[in-house]
Structure formats: structure tokens, C-alpha cells
Amino acid sequence: MKKLSLAKLYDFFAAIAAKEALYLPVNNEVGKAEYKRWSEGVELSHQLNTLRSAKDFFFPQTENLMEFKMEGKKIDIIDTREACDDFVIFGVRACDAASFDILDRVYLVDPVDSYYKNRREHGTVITHACGKPAETCFCGTFGIDAADPKGDITVWDVEDGYVFRANTEKGEKLMAATADLFEDTDDKAVKAEQDKVREILAKMPLADLTTEGVGAGLTKEVFDRPEWASLSESCLGCGTCTFVCPTCQCYDIRDFDTGHGIQRFRCWDSCMYSDFTKMSAGQPRPTQLERFRQRFMHKLVYFPDNNDGVFGCVGCGRCLSRCPISMNIVKVMKTLAKGGNK
Amino acid sequence: MQEMMEKRALELLADGTVNRVLGWSVGEFPYDMTPAVFRSAEDLKDRFVYNDFCGANLSKYLIKESKGEGKILVFLKPCDTYSFNQLIAEHRIKRENVYVIGIECYGKADVEKLKAMGLSGITGIQMKNGEYVVETVYGNKTVKASDATAERCLSCKSKKHVVFDELIGEDGDVVEDCNRFDMVEKLEAMTPDERFAFWRGELSRCIRCNACRNVCPACSCEQCVFDNPNSGVAQKAAVNSFEENMFHIIRAFHVAGRCTDCGECSRVCPQHIPLHLLNRKFIKDMNEFYGEYQAGADPDARPPLGTYTKGDREPNEGGNK
């Protein structure tokens, strides 16, 4: 483990930014944290988490896939993929770091998504252990430790600075390149910080949330639960939960007429939208009940089914704070666990 | 308040006046109540709740609910009654299937404001004497309730219920000096470049989640033009900044004259874009061009954009003053 003094944090940022793009949470014009590119003078946000998740770095809201030139009856296909430059993300929390594993399980399994893979390979993730979790946090439910996040490098706040630990080759390379900023340290301060945070987490209202009643192999039982009707009743069918979610990875492919040709792009899509599964021949999910159920079945049953029991939720709590009607995965899980109607 | 509402709801369910109740159900925290339909006395007793954090405007749910079997009871705050009335005017709600209880309102609270004060790990909020005692894992803190008042409620246009079958609490008055156009005036005073920069900055945060549209009582089209593949403008994400602006501008145009300024769009925006300012600009312009008009105040009033008079402002007169 290496220690960086409080005063040297921005030297560290500058050292990285001299070589590659560095992104970190910054307070925006409305005082909320969002990832922005660092340059001299940009300040790291001290908020617990960003409004949007970190998935944008690997799975952006929109991205061009290719272009077509149409001339008479002829179609020319242009591969517009570009080599991605190396970049570093600083300040990713344990939940978002875990979400990358979930996205990998979708995009890096055969056939590998080349667009995603390109960015994933070029990104170095520096995680930041949580110091002050919120009531909406429940990463622990999914076995994620907010006090010991994954990533290429993990950073802890300690009393008089920051302690860094490289976890991967990528991380070691980056730390080696900035070695002169660091001094050696033991893990005492980190252990104390972790104990403190874990103690706080244990007191949080969602500390006892379990995955009882959901998980791999329970499709039939969960799918037919009558509670879906009341759970989904006031859902607006918007995509807020989906778009703030670090693990939601569904997309649409669309064409855009640029006037000079056709640009084919993909963009985030939401299973909550009425046209998500609509075909000219019919609609397998005709009402919000089926769409709502799909979103939670996917995260809590289908995904674990296909991924050795791993859930498609990391407990970041964004949907808890952002849903316009305050319906969310925790309420769904508690209702399903109870077997009663809440 | 909650007690009175629950008691009345139970009575109206029991005597058969209504067979359902539209209200709010308890959340995980003291501030995250979900709109819900209650179908039995047990259900009401079990999870009905009402407090300062019940901000959602329930009127839009009545488009669907009023077409169901039997009558439904709904609790509407003063501003919600304007939306309700406007939906009546647009023939989207079957009035005879709804029993409206107006509930007095002195402004709702916004938990985001508490969180912005640094409060985290909230486990309880006790409300008394104009103060909130916020209990958190990190300790308790007492804050003035007015410091947590939702932004939209700070420029509340009316505490008067424009439609109801009965009231719980006092009916208020239209607030004449609500200052709701202050920010619009500031924007009007900007140069076009400054104003463009302001809106680009705000709208560039949009993630096209459609929460503003889906929550909006004025957005009641059965299929939105942005969802209709045959419209030519259907989109889920903006390809460029022009499209990003277009969604919000078209929406503002479409609800112009029908928007009651309930503020739900800004309340639900996960990216905190002040969308209500677009609508307020239209409201202000219409007031100035065609005379004072408040959508939803009177379902029988002729809307300015639906009325022709020889004295109407001509397009070439423009909106710039």
C-alpha cells in the first residue's frame, strides 16, 4: 500500500492527466456530482456518488456504430470505429465498480461486443472506498463491500491523506508511473477506516435486506406472483430507473439521416418503454405490469439464472432516490420476500 | 391530517360512495411514498400515508382510473386540482367516476434539500411546530421546515382548490404575488447568446428518460409523437444537441395553454433540469399577449390558444419586446 498526502492529490491528477484523459466526479451547475474530464482547477466532488452511474464510460448513452452511403441502388458500408485512447476514471464507488463486472458478463461473452471491449481495454478504474454511506445504500445485500471496492486501484480516505492499493497490472503500471508522489505505508489506517464504515453500514436501514424469495431458478414462482399488479400500478413507464442504473444495459439501434448518408447509432433503451418489444405482428408485454415485471425479473431471476447466481443489481440506490413515484427494487424485493402485499 | 384523510376514506369506502382510494402508500424511508390505489379498508389501514413528502400530483392517474368500474376517491392538493380541471376540460377524465377530496397544503417538502444540507443516512423525520427533526445514522439534526420546502412550492400560485367534492382542512386563496415569473424575467433579460448558453447547459444533462413527459398531466396523448415511428421524429436518445433541444421545446409548445404549472416536470427530473421555466415562459407570454389566463382554473373557460379574436397578436409582431 502506498500513501498520498492530502496536498498531493491534485499533483497525482496532474501527473495522470499529462498522459491520458482523467475523469472524476465534479459538482455540476446544480450542485450534483457528475463525471467530468479533469484539468487544472477542476475540483473533486465530495458527494457520495454521481447522479448518473459510471457505465457511460463503457456503454455510452449514444454511440455511432457505422455509416451508410446510399447511391441509387448501391449501399456503401463505412466502419466508423476508432481506436480508443487510454483513459482513467477516478472515484468510482464499490457499487459502480461491481456493475462493470455485470456489464462484462453481457458484453464480453461470446460474441464479444467490439465497441464495449475497445473502451473497457483502454480504461483504468480507480475506485474510492465509501466514507459516508447513505440510507439508500444496499450494496452489501449483493456481497459488495463499500469499504473495499474492486477496480484497478483502490483508494481510501485516511486522516491525513489517501491510501492507494493497486489491484491489477493496469493499476500497478499507473502507480509505477506516479511513484515519486507516494510513500510506503502499512494497512493500519485503512483497516481503521474500513471498520468505521462497516459499522455505519450495519446501522443503515437496508442493512438487513436479503435476496430471499428471488434468485436463480425461481422464474416460475416469482413470475406468477400476484403482487406484480400492485407494485407496477403507479409506474409511469418512464426510463429513469433504467438510465440511472449502473447495470441496465439494454439498447436500441436506430438510423439517423444526416443529409449526407445514414448514421446507424445505438442508444440506451428501457424495458419500461411501451415500444420496447412492440412488433408489427404484436406485443408480448402489452401493459406496464409485464414491462415492470421484466425489469425486476431480469435483475433478480433471469440474470442470476444465466450468471452463476450473480444478481443484476449492485445496490447503488440511484433508483431509490430518482424514481418519480418512489417505486424501486428494494420495495419489490421486500414484497417478494414477504409473500404478502405491502 | 393523515388520520382525518384515512378516516374519511374508510367512511366513503364503507358507505359505498367509492370502491377505490387513490393516495400514497408508505415507503422504506420517511420521504419516499408511492402513489397507490387502495381497494379495501385493511389495505388502507395497512399502508396509507400522508405527510409533507407526498408531493406527487395524482390527477394524471385518473385518466385510467376514472374509466374503471365504480367511483374512485382521490386526494388532491390545490395545485393538483388545476391539473384535474384541465383534464376534465380536455375530456380525459370521467368526472362522475371521481370523488375529489381537496386537502389543504402549505407547501411540500423536498428531501433533496435535506440531503443538500449534508444529511445522509436518514432513518426518520419527525415533523412538528414548523420544524423537522431529521434522525440519521450520523446523528440528529433539527431544521426549519421552510428550509426544506420544495422549490416549486416557494412560488406557489394558488392555495385554492378549483374543484372538489369535499375539503379536509381550509381552502386558501390564489396567491397574487407568487413571483413565479422572476426567473423567466431574468432569462428574458439575457442576450440571445447568453440564453442559448443557459439552455444548452441545462438541456445537455438530459438523459431522455421521459419522466417529465410521462408524469405531466398535460402530456396525455395516447401515443407521443416522439414514440411514433411514423412521425419522422421518433427518438429515444438525441443524436445531436439540436435533437436534445427539440424534444423539450416541442413538448413545451405542445402543452402551452394547457400546462397548469404544477411543476411535476422539474420535480421528477433526475438530472435537475428546471423544465418548468420553459412552460412558465409560455404562460407569461400568453398572459401578456392575450390577457391573464390560468389553465385549469375554470374548465369552461375558452383557452387563449383555442380562441380567435380580431385583436389577436399577429405572428410578425413577435414575442420580443
Added chain:
Amino acid sequence: MEETLIPYAGIVTKITGQTPDVKTFRVEAPEGGKLFEHKPGQCAMLSVPGVSEAMISITSSPTNKEYMEFSVKKCGCLSGWLHGMDEGQMITVRGPYGRPFPVDDELAGKNLVFVAGGIGLAPLRSVINYVRDNRDKYGRVDIIYGSRSKDDLVYYDEIVSEWMNTPDFHVHLTIDREQEGWDGHVGFVPNYIEEVGLNPINTCALMCGPPIMIKFSLPNLLKVGFDKTQIYTTMELRMKCGIGKCGRCNIGNKYVCKDGPVFRFDQLDELPGEY
């Protein structure tokens, strides 16, 4: 394997009207030959950039080495455009996608029964012609195919001139209502299944057609002695990516584009009835 979602451009060299609303499109690579190889039952994403992209089953047999064929019913955005275009037009194709019918595994050496309605014959035609070209690998073949009217029977000429003349091929055509100039069977496919006298022993059934036909045909196949493990079908849901990532074509934990489109009925029983 890496997926780029980037398609091939192919030339539609021949358009054949099959019925009033179904056309078959022959697609070849610009330099001639096929754009890619496939197996019977697999699909491909057809697109006209700027119009739409849609998953269509490959109706030609992999044994056809010169071109691929797609039969498309006019019902949506892309299909409408395809029906209005001329030969010589380029379209884009990517694939092949999905799991095929197990022609070289479970189906090998078996008697085969094909049950189809309307355009549902398109994905089965790939198998049927594959079987014709590998005739010695399979036993008796029964084809029960029905449509609303004679004019709505796709591949009618091919059925009459080629399938009916293939050794041990037994083609049973039916139409929903009496029609002038039709002296064949009249009635619905599900009922016809009971009438033609099928032997379920050492036999597999492959079924594709409108949902209502599937719904009533399945119990009748079971009634004449088939087990669900002997009956295959091919599913259609909204698809975008074709590789199990975009998230919309799932039935339970299975993605139609990747884990399907071919499913056995006992496998479908494990999934929620959301299709």
C-alpha cells in the same frame, strides 16, 4: 468471436411474388455467391439503412451454394419497403443468428413431420430442402401445410413440382375455406393433423405458423401420440441486436435471437408464457 453489428451489403437479384402479401427475395454478394453460410432455421438481420432493420428467417437451404433467400410478409416498416423495391437494389444482411433446427443431431435418421401455416412455412422450407438434398439421412417426411386460401399458399409451385415428387415425401395441403379451382382438402391445420394418420414412433415434428395455429396444433400432436420432446417450433419476438445483448427478445432467461429461435416444446414449458 467479436461482433461489430456491421452488416454485409448484398444485391437482391430476384424478387418472386409468392402470395398477394408475401415476396421471396434472392440475395447474392456483389461478387456473386452467398454472403455467409448458415444452418436450417437460422435467421439474419435484413436492413435498408434509414428504413429499418428486421430479423428474417433464411428460407433457402444451406445446400444452396449460389444464393440466400428470404420470404417476407408485408406487415411492417422494412417489409413494406422491401415489397416496393426493384431487383438490383442492395440491402444489408448480417448473421447468421440463432440456434438452428438440430438437423444433424436429434433429427438425423428420424421421420419428420412438418406442420406449417401461412408464412410459417418459410423457416421450415430451409429444413425441407436440406432434407431433400440429404434424402438418405432421414426417413418418411409428412408436410401438413395450410393457408387461408390457395392464393396464400407460399412456394406453391415448388411444393407441387418438387416436394411432391421427392421419394417418401407426403404433402398434405389444406385451405381454410372452399375455393373455386381447389379440389384439395379444406379445413384448419390443427384438425388436419388428426386426419392424415401420423405415426409418432421415431418421428420429430417441426411446427411454425400463427400463434393460434400453434395453440391448437400442439394438443392435437400430443393426442396422436407425440411427446413434447419430439416437437420443435421457431419463435419470433422483437429483436434488434441478434446476439443476446440488446435485451428485448427474452422469454424468461432465454433470448430468442441467441438461445432460439428454435425451441423444443418441453423447453418452452420451462419458460414463462410471455410470448
